[in-house]
Amino acid sequence: MEKRSFSVSEDVWITLKDGTRLATRIWMPEGAEKDPVPAVLEFLPYRKRDGTSPRDESTYPVFAEAGIAGVRVDIRGSGESEGVIDGEYTPRELSDACEVIEWIASQSWSNGKVGMMGISWGGFNCLQTAALKPEALKAVISIASTVDRFNDDIHYKNGCHLYANLSWASTMLTYQSRTPDKALVGDKWKEMWLERLEGEPFFLEEWIEHQRRDAYWEHGSICEDFEGFDTPALVIAGWADGYRNTPLKAVEGVGEKAKALIGPWIHKYPHFAWPKPRADFHGEAIAWWNRWLRDEQNGAESIPQARAYILDGPRPKAWRDEDPGFWVAKDTWSKPEVAVFSIAGDKCLTEGEGGAGVGDIYLRSPLDSGVNSGEWFTLKPDAEMAGDQRVDDAGALVFETAPLQDEAVYLGMPELSLDLSCSADWENMVARIVDVHPDGTATRVVYGVLNLAHRDGYAEPKAMPKDEKVSVTMRLDACGYRLKPGHRMRLSLATASWPLILPSPEAPGVTIDTASIRLAMPLLGAHERIDMPQPENPDPLPNYTFLEAGSTRRFVERDLMTGMTHYHIQEDTGFEEHPDTKLRNQETRTECWSINADDPQSMKGVCEGTTRYEREDGWNVRTHTRTELTCTKTEWILSASVKGYEGGEEIFSKNFSKTVKRDFM
Structure with a gap:
């Protein structure tokens, strides 16, 4: 055409x-x-x-x-x-x-x-x-x-409470605080901007009420x-x-x-x-x-x-x-057939039903376990993606197959069922399927999380019966994956994934009946191999002028004296100019997620964002936001602030503050 x-x-x-x-x-x-x-x-x-x-x-x-x-x-x-x-x-x-x-x-x-x-x-x-x-x-x-x-x-x-809840609320507070472009709306740009600054909600205040x-x-x-x-x-x-x-x-x-x-x-x-x-x-x-x-x-x-x-x-x-x-x-998607795995007496993950297990095992992961879990949603294929899982597996209970003789190919959502008990009202459970390469490198295939108070439904959570075994089923995320011959499949169970999910109030750990573990992996089944056309243009995005380069940092800092772990994120988009509109803009973002490996009430998340807009005629505006989330055993405590600047002078300031009862979360 x-x-x-x-x-x-x-x-x-x-x-x-x-x-x-x-x-x-x-x-x-x-x-x-x-x-x-x-x-x-x-x-x-x-x-x-x-x-x-x-x-x-x-x-x-x-x-x-x-x-x-x-x-x-x-x-x-x-x-x-x-x-x-x-x-x-x-x-x-x-x-x-x-x-x-x-x-x-x-x-x-x-x-x-x-x-x-x-x-x-x-x-x-x-x-x-x-x-x-x-x-x-x-x-x-x-x-x-x-x-x-x-x-x-x-x-x-x-x-489970995702840390991205605060992170995204902070991002949206920053986004919505931005000014309209005066070149398009004219002299009313400042009036519109001030109305926006005054009226924009801090989304987390509503989200955390539910x-x-x-x-x-x-x-x-x-x-x-x-x-x-x-x-x-x-x-x-x-x-x-x-x-x-x-x-x-x-x-x-x-x-x-x-x-x-x-x-x-x-x-x-x-x-x-x-x-x-x-x-x-x-x-x-x-x-x-x-x-x-x-x-x-x-x-x-x-x-x-x-x-x-x-x-x-x-x-x-x-x-x-x-x-x-x-x-x-x-051609037609239907519920996949599954390969079932259980735990053999030698702590091996074995295909087949009804493994003997290795008895009851108490598991309480260090609360800073999970730093290699990556972001919940990813914008770059770097450390935002899950890293080598050996780091996170150190705080987990792991079961592993022998090296595979034949390939295993899966497509769909795995299910994990197990019997466990807990000494508090609830705890978080994390399950990961890991591909262990012959040299020991561990690639995360898929994961799932569950707040045990939500084990029977999400509308009416209920406390765990203290120290009584209950049967739990977890539906893990969808995956499409081939495990090669010579590789091993690992099931990793944990009670923490920091900072991906926030800890339960007491973080009591769980006792798992290993004989009850049943992992159902969705088989690929009947299919056709196809070729998917790739885009003709390998670099389809337009190139803008960068007046200042951007940067990204993501690192973990552990204080061995205090036991605190700090997970840092630093993003700078760079200062760019659109070639047609000549609008110049930049955004910087920092996050720090802190926790003591043994104290769930020590958790703290702090996010800051700055936006900057300029034109050659001297128009210069900036906003700065800061958000924070902490907790006690019974409450979530959140705060936020927004500041607006014109030509370097502060012209607007607003604060948010709210304390919300923890509702089985």
Whole structure:
């Protein structure tokens, strides 16, 4: 098909019914007024002028050349859009999205059919908006998202409190404190900025009020009504990302309307993600849009229900540029058959049911165990990914197979069941499946966590019966992995993974009946090996001018005198200038997570973020945020501050402070 020329505009504003104007960037195919075209909406708080501009500029021109309009809209209170954000995936946000879709469909250049896509926030809200069934929304592409906001998002995981809960709240406080660009909104930029600074919430205050799966988390979780979800959805994720479960959960729940695609990737679009191999996202997306927005009979509805990259023994590295493996397809996804493992008398992980075990074993991991667990969600293929697991296994109870005689290939979500007891109301359990290479290098295949108070459900947690054995089942995250002959499979059990999950109030440890351990690994089963096209352009992101270089540091500091462990994160995006808008911006972020290996009340997380915006005419603004989370046995204690500066002078300051009762978490 011949590529169409197109124009790019930021001078169109969408006015909502309440009068709020949303800032919009549109890539418009030439001739759309005479020959109307379909459109794809991405609706985000991440700032089209600077935050997402590189990836927008890698994709929407390609869509426009294929005759598909791209409509990139900042949600209210973000970028240059008016108003103040009121939270994450709120009813107002989704209502605004429906209004925007209606607006697009009513334009003279539109053929009346709209698609919606996005990664992370945009992946979430396109599924949630589709569940509301706006008439013009015909299909979605959801990347790195969730169908279950309580168990598969950045806040809590199977009842465990993720450290990313504070980290992400800090990130969003920093994001939402940013000024609109005066070059686009004019003289009212400062008024808009001050309104935003004054009104923006500290999201953690709301998130931490809901420590169980209540109506707050049910809102926006499409798993609450899979049967009612009927929009064609291409659902994409990466094994290296926290949102790896969603594609398989979507096809299990939605059925044939959903298609799953899982690569080796971090939290990025597939055409520029790491580790490689990448995928031709543009080709996939254009075929999807043409099928559902143009009624082109191209067979997109008949692609295999699940396509996945099977990792073939990657080694943990400082930078994982490419992971070995191969692509497979399953025309119809169904619950996999499993290989069952138990514990033999010699503490060996052995295939088969009913191992004799090695009796009851008490396990209490040092609270600073887990520093090689990596980030919950990853933006770079470096130390944000899980490192060599030998470090973390030192604080775990491990069981291991003999070297494998034959390969073992898995695809799906492993399940672990075991009997255990606990002397307190609850404790955290962590299970990891590890690929042990012949030289001892240990690659994490997959992991799962469970707050034992949530063992029978997440809506009504209950205390453990003290020192009485209970049966527990853990569903680990999804994986696609081949264990090679000569490698060993290790099951590692722990009660801590610092700082990935925050400790229970007493951290009492557990006593495990090793004879009860049953590990069910999902077999790959019937499949077809396939080739996945890679993007034609190996470097699709535009290159901006960096006036100051960025940097990244991630390190662990242990004080052998005090017993404190400090996990440090330092990020600097560099000071860059957009070649067209000439807007200059920079963000720096630091985090420090501290804990004494024997004292759960010693935990402390501190995050700081600074943003900087400048123009050549001397316009210079900056914001600084600081957030902190500590605890007692019975309470979570959180605080935050936001400061705004113009030309070096402080013009705004605001503080947040809240103490919340711990609710089985």
